[in-house]
Amino acid sequence: MKAILRKIYHFVLALIYCGDKYECPCCGRKFRKLRVINNNKNGRKGACWYCGSYERTRSYKLYLADFISHLDHKIKFLHIAPEEQLFQFLSNNGSIDYTAGDKRMEGYHYPKSVVDVDILHLPFEDSSFDFVMCSHVLEHIKDDKTAIAELNRVLKSGGMGIIQVPLDDKLDITDEEGFDENLTPAQRLARFGQFDHVKMYGKDFFDRLRQGGFEVEQFVFPHSVRERYGLNDDEPITVVYKH
Ligand SMILES: [Zn+2]
Known part of the structure; x- marks a missing residue:
């Protein structure tokens, strides 16, 4: 159940942030921005909203x-x-x-x-x-x-x-x-x-x-x-x- 809810949650996030600036080669989805991790220090650009890569x-x-x-x-x-x-x-x-x-x-x-x-x-x-x-x-x-x-x-x-x-x-x-x-x-x-x-x-x-x-x-x-x-x-x- 938890896994299904998590999937829906990420699906919704992927819809909210969809766009064409970034493309995730792991899940194939496209976003206008990525999810910030650790304030995106050290050259980071962020994680995929959908698959978390x-x-x-x-x-x-x-x-x-x-x-x-x-x-x-x-x-x-x-x-x-x-x-x-x-x-x-x-x-x-x-x-x-x-x-x-x-x-x-x-x-x-x-x-x-x-x-x-x-x-x-x-x-x-x-x-x-x-x-x-x-x-x-x-x-x-x-x-x-x-x-x-x-x-x-x-x-x-x-x-x-x-x-x-x-x-x-x-x-x-x-x-x-x-x-x-x-x-x-x-x-x-x-x-x-x-x-x-x-x-x-x-x-x-x-x-x-x-x-x-x-x-x-x-x-x-x-x-x-x-x-x-x-x-x-x-x-x-x-x-x-x-x-
Ligand atoms: Zn992805």
């Missing part, structure tokens, strides 16, 4: 739709902590063999097909996937070195992926909770911006990926695309490759 999720949808459209064979795709707006698109896509994994936690709802995984011990053989997608997960993990090594291990040689984190580009070195520290949710919120984050990444994030065996590239959509789909100007997609 954030800027980064819309950028992934555009990137992945284009990537998948150019595939000439079926690939194995691993999606850690799948975004709701991408799950539907990817899980029903005939061009990929899709596996979604998440650490199941109480109080959250997960589609049945989502595998319970611990990113520090991924339950997959070495070189299992052609593409790994892992966005806004590592900032929750103290031992991100092991998590990055795991993502690299399950990726095939010649494979690629997206590994994205919230990043403060004014920081050279990541500020993180030490292994022997045990901060409270309030302390984490104050220091890292969210109650369950254990680090705020700085520019050394890319070195961490490289040390984990990845080649790293920053992908930026053209200005006109960022404007049309309401993408964040300050949030390039971090694309990784394994040779």
Whole structure:
């Protein structure tokens, strides 16, 4: 019942704010403005009124739709902590063999097909996937070195992926909770911006990926695309490759 009411509520909001300035590539709806999140700080443009997609999720949808459209064979795709707006698109896509994994936690709802995984011990053989997608997960993990090594291990040689984190580009070195520290949710919120984050990444994030065996590239959509789909100007997609 709650889910149906929520759907109606978002449907009404989408009607109220419909227009032609922004287009959501996740649900296909168009709006004259987007829903403000956190005062739209740090280059944010806002969330979709209908499906709730954030800027980064819309950028992934555009990137992945284009990537998948150019595939000439079926690939194995691993999606850690799948975004709701991408799950539907990817899980029903005939061009990929899709596996979604998440650490199941109480109080959250997960589609049945989502595998319970611990990113520090991924339950997959070495070189299992052609593409790994892992966005806004590592900032929750103290031992991100092991998590990055795991993502690299399950990726095939010649494979690629997206590994994205919230990043403060004014920081050279990541500020993180030490292994022997045990901060409270309030302390984490104050220091890292969210109650369950254990680090705020700085520019050394890319070195961490490289040390984990990845080649790293920053992908930026053209200005006109960022404007049309309401993408964040300050949030390039971090694309990784394994040779
Ligand atoms: Zn949408």
